[in-house]
Amino acid sequence: MPDEPLVLGIETSCDETGVGIVRGHTLLADALASSVDQHARFGGVVPEVASRAHLEAIVPTMQRALDDAGVTLRDIDAIAVTAGPGLAGALLVGVAAAKGYALAAEKPIYGVNHLAAHVAVDTLEHGPLPEPAVAMLVSGGHSSLLLVDDLTAGVTPLGATIDDAAGEAFDKVARLLGMGFPGGPVIDRTARDGDPRAIAFPRGLTAPKDLATHRFDFSFSGLKTAVARWVEARERSGEPVPVADVAASFQDAVCDVLTAKALDACREHGVETLVIGGGVAANSRLRLLAEERAAKAGVRVRVPRPQLCTDNGAMVAALGSHLVAAGVAPSPLDLPADSAMSLTSIAVAG
Ligand code: KG4
Ligand code: ZN
Numbered sequence: 001m002p003d004e005p006l007v008l009g010i011e012t013s014c015d016e017t018g019v020g021i022v023r024g025h026t027l028l029a030d031a032l033a034s035s036v037d038q039h040a041r042f043g044g045v046v047p048e049v050a051s052r053a054h055l056e057a058i059v060p061t062m063q064r065a066l067d068d069a070g071v072t073l074r075d076i077d078a079i080a081v082t083a084g085p086g087l088a089g090a091l092l093v094g095v096a097a098a099k100g101y102a103l104a105a106e107k108p109i110y111g112v113n114h115l116a117a118h119v120a121v122d123t124l125e126h127g128p129l130p131e132p133a134v135a136m137l138v139s140g141g142h143s144s145l146l147l148v149d150d151l152t153a154g155v156t157p158l159g160a161t162i163d164d165a166a167g168e169a170f171d172k173v174a175r176l177l178g179m180g181f182p183g184g185p186v187i188d189r190t191a192r193d194g195d196p197r198a199i200a201f202p203r204g205l206t207a208p209k210d211l212a213t214h215r216f217d218f219s220f221s222g223l224k225t226a227v228a229r230w231v232e233a234r235e236r237s238g239e240p241v242p243v244a245d246v247a248a249s250f251q252d253a254v255c256d257v258l259t260a261k262a263l264d265a266c267r268e269h270g271v272e273t274l275v276i277g278g279g280v281a282a283n284s285r286l287r288l289l290a291e292e293r294a295a296k297a298g299v300r301v302r303v304p305r306p307q308l309c310t311d312n313g314a315m316v317a318a319l320g321s322h323l324v325a326a327g328v329a330p331s332p333l334d335l336p337a338d339s340a341m342s343l344t345s346i347a348v349a350g
Contacts, residue, residue, distance in 0.1 A: 005077040005324040008065070008101075009317025010058075012094030013086025013114045014140070015045045017057035019065035020314030021076075022321050027124045029068035030307070030314040033057035040181045044171065045140075051089035058097045065313065073105045078330065080320025083111030083348050084341025085141070091337035099333060108330035110320045111348035113341055114311075115142060118277035120151060120322050121315035125304045130273045133302075134158070136262045138286075139278030139311075140167035140182070143258075145216045145265050146343065148275075151319075152326040154344045158265050159216025162205070166254055166280045169220035173227050173250050177243055187247045188283050194248030196285070201226050201253040206260070216265050223253055255286045259293050266299045275302045277315075282306035323347055 004024030011018035015036050021029040035053030039045045066072060081098035084091055095111065102109040119135045135146045135155070143161040164172065167184055174183025179190065204219035205211070227250050234241045258280075266274055274294055280286060281303050294301040308314060329350035336348070 003325060005321050006071065006075055007078050007080055007317045007320040007324060008076045009313045009315065009320050010079070010081040010094045010098050011114070011117070011311055011313045011316045012054045012058070012090050013082045013084070014090060014311055015039060015050045015053070016311040017054050017061050018311060018313030018316070019061045020312060020317040021065050021069040021071065022124060022314060022317040024321060024325070025123050025127055025318070027314055028071070029065040030312055031061045031065035031068060032312055033061045036182065043175050043181050045087070047087045047089055050087060051093055054090055054093035058093060062097070062101070073101060076105065076107055078108045078110060078320055078324050080110040080112050080316045080323070082114045082117065082316050083331070083335060084114065084338035086114055086339060088337065088339040091339060095335065095337040103333065109333060109335065110323055111331040111335040112316055112319045112323070113343060113346050115144065115343055116151060116155065116346045117315040117319040119146070119148060119275055120319035121277060121308045121312070122275050122302050122304045123322065124314060124318050125308065126302045129275060129302070132269065132271050133273040133275055134262060134265045134269065134271045135275045135277065136258065137278045138166040138258060138276070138280035140171065141165050142278065143218045143220070144343070145262060147269055147271070152323055152328055152346060154346055157343055159214070159218070159261070161218040161220065162214065163219050163221035164224060166218070166220060166258065167278070169224050169254060170280065172224050176228050176231060177246060184280060184283060187251055188285070190244050191248035191251045191285065194242070194244030194246070196248040196252035198242065198245035199230060199249040201249050203253055203257045206257060216261055218257060218261065220254065223250065251283070251285050255283065255289045258286060259289045262290070263293050263297050263299060266297065272298065273300050273302065277304065277309060279310045281309040319346070
């Protein structure tokens, strides 16, 4: 296998059908079809709708990626696919497609972990990841802090959300402010016109007694409730709701806790690199605050550009390429989709 393997990655764990192609750390194609508009009126992703959309999009998205990269399936060294975690039916579409392509073209297949792929994608922008590193994954389904000693072998979870994920909090708060779905981008935009210090919303799990047991864990459910109560009180009193201030103050509460805990984890483990991934890593306030605080702590922050932070096929290809280059054995062709795949498993073992 070459040092710079040509790897194709397929992502279908949620509402984005993604096919990416990389050579080593170089991105050649990143084709994406999203079903987000079909979920908007429900205020969240509807699994059956997502599965059907993947079925319709997978073949054309695959073709687009191959065309964009100017390669054929025959040129590919390995196929990587998200095996989990994610929506069971949605994962199945990608895994079944990957198996079909792998079988037809006689290529090795790697069933990979979606969360580890969110970390690996940064190598496409910033080159090999220095290890050890601390990774913070903040998406619609997950908020975790991880210690990355060796991304090919497994990562050590340091903490995670005990209730809502960070992206989920953005989506729920946007919904109660009547802003639509997904909430993150619209709150990000609206917050630019607001004052982040206008309302003192709670910072979950940061009190000394909580830090003793949940130092690297997150909680966003109390914050969401606090925003709901604050808005209700305003509406009851007949005063207008200052939407931009609420958005900015809520966003600041989330980003304050995320960055404080991530840098605390770097300090505790003597780590000088923090990589941030997942959809919420696209947040402009989070990126700015992380940069500011990391600079003070002597930590280098690596955050991929926003298009690579949200779900895509390139991240799966990036992790696949890393595994191939490290000589990791491929997964068996009958690999399962595992909706609850644990982070201790980076790829389905061969
Ligand atoms: O990683 P991702 O695309 O899918 C999952 O694996 O969940 O993350 C989607 C989440 C959504 O909750 C969305 O609201 C949030 O990422 N998000 C953002 C931003 N862009 C997307 N949250 C805050 N600020 C943003 N700019
Ligand atoms: Zn994701």
